[in-house]
Amino acid sequence: MKVPMVFVCKASKMQKLLAYTLLSVLCLPTLASENFLDVRDDLHFTLEARQANKDGSLPIYKNPKASIDARVKDLLPRMTVEEKVAQLIQGDMNGWMSLNDPLDNTKAFNETGLKEMMRLKGGSIWAGYLVPWEKFVFGVEVGQRYLMENTTLGIPALIQSEGLHGFTNNGTIFPSPIGLAASFDVDLVSQVASAISDEAEGLGINHIFAPVLDLSRELRWGRVEENFGEDPYLTGEIGHAFVTGLQSGKRRNVSSTAIARMAATCKHFAAFGSPQGGLNLAQVSGGERELRTTFLKPFDRACLESLTIMTAYSSYDGVPAIANDHILIDILRKEWGYKYWVVSDAGSVDLLITLHGTCSTRECAAKTTLEKGLSGEMGGGTYTYLTLPDQIKAGTVSKQALDQTVGYMLRTKFAMGLFENPYPYKDWNSTLRTAAAKELLHTTDRESIVLLENRNNILPLKKSIGSIAVIGPHADRVSFGDYVFFNATLNGVTPLGGFKQLLADTSVKVNYAEGSKLWSNDQSGFPDAVSAAQSSDAAIVLVGTWSLDQTLLWTPGTNATTGEHVDVADLGLVGAQLDLVKAVKAAGKPTIVVFVSGKPVAEPWIQANTDAVIQQFYPGELGGLALAEIIFGDVNPSGKLPVSFPHDVGTTPVFYNYLKGSRPLDPGAVLDNGNLKFGHQYVLSTPVPLWSFGHGLSYTTFQYSGLTLSPSTVGRNNDFTVTVTVRNTGAVSGKEVVQVYLTDILASVVTPNQELVGFQKVEIPAGGSKTVSIKVKSEQLAVWSLSNKWVVEPGQFLIKVGTSDQTFANATLTVN
Ligand SMILES: *[C@@H]1O[C@H](CO)[C@@H](O)[C@H](O)[C@H]1NC(C)=O
Numbered sequence: 001m002k003v004p005m006v007f008v009c010k011a012s013k014m015q016k017l018l019a020y021t022l023l024s025v026l027c028l029p030t031l032a033s034e035n036f037l038d039v040r041d042d043l044h045f046t047l048e049a050r051q052a053n054k055d056g057s058l059p060i061y062k063n064p065k066a067s068i069d070a071r072v073k074d075l076l077p078r079m080t081v082e083e084k085v086a087q088l089i090q091g092d093m094n095g096w097m098s099l100n101d102p103l104d105n106t107k108a109f110n111e112t113g114l115k116e117m118m119r120l121k122g123g124s125i126w127a128g129y130l131v132p133w134e135k136f137v138f139g140v141e142v143g144q145r146y147l148m149e150n151t152t153l154g155i156p157a158l159i160q161s162e163g164l165h166g167f168t169n170n171g172t173i174f175p176s177p178i179g180l181a182a183s184f185d186v187d188l189v190s191q192v193a194s195a196i197s198d199e200a201e202g203l204g205i206n207h208i209f210a211p212v213l214d215l216s217r218e219l220r221w222g223r224v225e226e227n228f229g230e231d232p233y234l235t236g237e238i239g240h241a242f243v244t245g246l247q248s249g250k251r252r253n254v255s256s257t258a259i260a261r262m263a264a265t266c267k268h269f270a271a272f273g274s275p276q277g278g279l280n281l282a283q284v285s286g287g288e289r290e291l292r293t294t295f296l297k298p299f300d301r302a303c304l305e306s307l308t309i310m311t312a313y314s315s316y317d318g319v320p321a322i323a324n325d326h327i328l329i330d331i332l333r334k335e336w337g338y339k340y341w342v343v344s345d346a347g348s349v350d351l352l353i354t355l356h357g358t359c360s361t362r363e364c365a366a367k368t369t370l371e372k373g374l375s376g377e378m379g380g381g382t383y384t385y386l387t388l389p390d391q392i393k394a395g396t397v398s399k400q401a402l403d404q405t406v407g408y409m410l411r412t413k414f415a416m417g418l419f420e421n422p423y424p425y426k427d428w429n430s431t432l433r434t435a436a437a438k439e440l441l442h443t444t445d446r447e448s449i450v451l452l453e454n455r456n457n458i459l460p461l462k463k464s465i466g467s468i469a470v471i472g473p474h475a476d477r478v479s480f481g482d483y484v485f486f487n488a489t490l491n492g493v494t495p496l497g498g499f500k501q502l503l504a505d506t507s508v509k510v511n512y513a514e515g516s517k518l519w520s521n522d523q524s525g526f527p528d529a530v531s532a533a534q535s536s537d538a539a540i541v542l543v544g545t546w547s548l549d550q551t552l553l554w555t556p557g558t559n560a561t562t563g564e565h566v567d568v569a570d571l572g573l574v575g576a577q578l579d580l581v582k583a584v585k586a587a588g589k590p591t592i593v594v595f596v597s598g599k600p601v602a603e604p605w606i607q608a609n610t611d612a613v614i615q616q617f618y619p620g621e622l623g624g625l626a627l628a629e630i631i632f633g634d635v636n637p638s639g640k641l642p643v644s645f646p647h648d649v650g651t652t653p654v655f656y657n658y659l660k661g662s663r664p665l666d667p668g669a670v671l672d673n674g675n676l677k678f679g680h681q682y683v684l685s686t687p688v689p690l691w692s693f694g695h696g697l698s699y700t701t702f703q704y705s706g707l708t709l710s711p712s713t714v715g716r717n718n719d720f721t722v723t724v725t726v727r728n729t730g731a732v733s734g735k736e737v738v739q740v741y742l743t744d745i746l747a748s749v750v751t752p753n754q755e756l757v758g759f760q761k762v763e764i765p766a767g768g769s770k771t772v773s774i775k776v777k778s779e780q781l782a783v784w785s786l787s788n789k790w791v792v793e794p795g796q797f798l799i800k801v802g803t804s805d806q807t808f809a810n811a812t813l814t815v816n
């Protein structure tokens with residue numbers, strides 16, 4: 001047979017080239033044939049049967065024992081342009097299944113729809129639907145079997161869903177990412193991510209869109225709850241734990257070269273979290289130094305092994321993230337050597353036309369994203385990548401970019417062994433919502449609660465107390481934050497439910513009053529709340545922000561104050577909530593305020609005037625119980641703030657690791673008696689946080705001693721170890737997060753006043769002590785120099801152990 005096609009390179013060279021490069025990259029066809037089957041027929045396979053070799057031998061790409069590189073190289077030239085483009089466009093399981101009714105369990109599929117979907121968009125399949133698990137498994141099985149058995153090449157699909165803090169199709173919901181970060185426990189986060197994989201993997205999902213590594217440095221932005229806080233180092237460490245846990249292990253019955261059972265998705269690449277004005281999708285300002293030292297650090301740490309990365313919607317310094325070849329090609333591909341799949345976020349290719357104004361046609365949007373991003377196209381837009389086959393044929397789009405991008409996609413699939421077994425497991429039910437996952441959830445919910453204030457050790461309450469009032473719009477509500485599916489909250493325990501469960505066998509009376517709605521100024525519930533407080537021995541008031549599940553959050557006419565596309569102009573409590581707290585406090589009983597929220601709540605009155613303050617970032621399913629356990633001392637709080645709390649939105653940004661010189665201080669205040677105290681930074685407020693990054697109290701006390709650096713003098717390429725002894729000097733066992741901060745005393749560029757460089761969570765029994773050693777790598781000392789390179793500069797570095805606003809011990813490191 002004959003394909004009318006002319007290659008620009010010599011056929012005699014082909015064999016040699018094939019040995020070390022993607023041949024089609026170098027041998028561009030100069031002419032398009034009518035149906036443009038861009039397939040080489042001069043080697044070891046025929047056009048009609050591209051999945052087989054002429055000599056009957058097993059194609060390399062089908063050989064589980066062959067290296068991933070060799071398999072990619074073998075498969076790519078067998079593919080048509082249409083097949084390649086289909087790998088790049090996200091399809092949708094709704095093409096062959098009816099998935100709109102969460103309760104419908106009909107196991108049937110649309111054959112025409114299936115074939116059409118797989119022909120055009122068969123590389124990756126969005127499957128984030130709330131449907132009965134049996135029906136879901138059926139749909140995945142049908143899709144993968146069709147691809148494997150009924151298409152020429154048999155390329156399995158990525159099957160994709162959400163899992164920022166729990167597998168969304170009715171899986172176990174863990175605390176929101178900001179809550180996971182508050183645990184400061186990398187092992188725990190890794191286990192959580194692994195549990196998310198356990199639930200999704202059996203159902204045939206192999207790609208989860210998590211974790212988010214954006215930084216919470218612009219607190220007005222709605223998605224703060226999806227991040228791991230404000231700090232690049234903490235975000236990188238927690239993110240790395242998440243990626244490692246999610247990808248841990250191998251799928252069953254796959255090749256020995258497979259390295260992961262699930263593809264994680266580091267997102268949103270890059271610099272997405274600080275939109276101008278806190279407005280979702282708005283541009284981000286910054287230069288190369290801020291990019292390197294702040295925004296890219298967590299990705300560099302956590303994502304090189306992640307099998308996928310998702311790009312950001314925003315622009316950075318005037319360049320749309322999806323078309324930023326400096327970040328996506330120069331840095332990610334060339335500098336970091338990243339070799340897996342990168343995909344744009346939903347609908348974002350069209351944004352080059354409708355938002356950024358850098359393209360006027362869909363052809364331009366597709367070409368720009370492919371060539372400058374080497375990335376695929378997620379759904380949610382107009383599928384501009386469908387223009388690619390014609391553009392490739394017309395020679396206006398680089399075939400090399402197409403091949404490279406498809407190569408990354410195939411590598412991701414081979415890395416999971418999907419060509420050997422892309423199917424759901426028969427025993428999928430045995431890994432969903434298990435007792436072990438529930439136990440892990442319970443631990444995580446406990447570890448992510450942060451005790452902010454505890455005047456006169458009012459907490460923990462004793463179970464000998466006569467009665468408590470549980471008050472507030474968050475008292476009898478389950479708040480998971482965004483990225484959970486419809487009705488997920490039905491699986492959760494409310495705080496009121498948690499108190500009742502914990503106190504069931506005691507004589508403590510629980511008096512509940514809602515007091516007010518989250519979203520209303522109506523104070524008609526105040527009298528009931530005040531009388532509940534008056535008739536109790538202590539009052540617990542639960543207030544905060546709120547979000548909704550992925551269905552309701554995007555339904556017009558609903559309301560929320562946090563979550564994706566929900567940005568605020570004020571960080572104070574909404575509606576009657578602050579007045580409710582004041583009214584309850586005025587009842588004269590010990591008043592404990594619990595913020596249930598997805599971001600810092602800025603209410604200085606509450607910090608100054610209540611007896612205790614607890615922060616519960618949107619929890620997981622057992623959050624209500626864990627909160628009760630903390631308040632009654634069954635569990636000693638051990639969470640720390642991954643984000644600083646400002647006095648007021650006008651005092652932001654408030655992150656602790658500001659560059660030197662960025663926090664002049666001459667505070668003013670509006671005093672409680674109404675008097676005005678005038679200052680300059682700020683006139684009637686202060687840039688110092690209410691509670692700063694790393695803060696979190698315990699029911700015990702810890703004393704630090706014996707800080708040593710080994711060695712204390714290092715060369716520019718040497719790591720060093722920080723060792724310190726921590727003694728539990730209180731009466732109960734507790735967990736402490738040992739935090740190490742570094743200050744570069746003199747540098748060629750402006751550096752942070754301090755930055756976290758290490759931490760470790762340890763449990764220490766009452767009266768006991770532990771010696772903790774934390775390794776710091778030499779590259780953590782590096783600055784992004786004036787000549788645009790990472791350089792460790794000789795000089796002195798202050799090392800402190802403490803929190804961002806406390807020093808328990810310090811020492812000096814010398815680099816020469
Ligand atoms: C959602 O929950 C409500 C009860 O709160 C129930 O009536 C409804 O059937 C549930 N819907 C689904 C899809 O689970």
Ligand SMILES: *[C@@H]1O[C@H](CO)[C@@H](O)[C@H](O)[C@H]1NC(C)=O
Nearest residue numbers: 095096110111112113114116
């Ligand atoms: C099946 O899919 C095809 C192609 O998308 C569509 O035209 C047709 O309406 C679908 N049939 C049903 C019964 O949904």
Ligand SMILES: *[C@@H]1O[C@H](CO)[C@@H](O)[C@H](O)[C@H]1NC(C)=O
Nearest residue numbers: 111114115145146149150151
């Ligand atoms: C796949 O091929 C098998 C065997 O030829 C056939 O029975 C089946 O109907 C095909 N499935 C689809 C969805 O085309």
Ligand SMILES: *[C@@H]1O[C@H](CO)[C@@H](O)[C@H](O)[C@H]1NC(C)=O
Nearest residue numbers: 102103130131132170433491
């Ligand atoms: C979700 O899981 C819970 C707990 O197993 C179950 O009671 C509920 O029926 C499930 N909901 C759906 C919509 O499948």
Ligand SMILES: *[C@@H]1O[C@H](CO)[C@@H](O)[C@H](O)[C@H]1NC(C)=O
Nearest residue numbers: 250251252253254420421425
């Ligand atoms: C598939 O893997 C499972 C567990 O990993 C193993 O028990 C089973 O024997 C394997 N099946 C085949 C056909 O290799």
Ligand SMILES: *[C@@H]1O[C@H](CO)[C@@H](O)[C@H](O)[C@H]1NC(C)=O
Nearest residue numbers: 132133134428429430431432
């Ligand atoms: C899954 O397992 C649980 C517990 O063993 C059982 O109650 C449930 O009916 C099973 N669900 C399905 C769909 O098999």
Ligand SMILES: *[C@@H]1O[C@H](CO)[C@@H](O)[C@H](O)[C@H]1NC(C)=O
Nearest residue numbers: 517519520552557558559560
């Ligand atoms: C906010 O949403 C709730 C339902 O979640 C609704 O009852 C309430 O009326 C809404 N409030 C406003 C002000 O829209």
Ligand SMILES: *[C@@H]1O[C@H](CO)[C@@H](O)[C@H](O)[C@H]1NC(C)=O
Nearest residue numbers: 798800806807808809810811
């Ligand atoms: C370092 O610790 C010493 C006490 O050992 C203290 O006097 C000094 O103020 C500390 N320095 C800093 C910068 O915290």
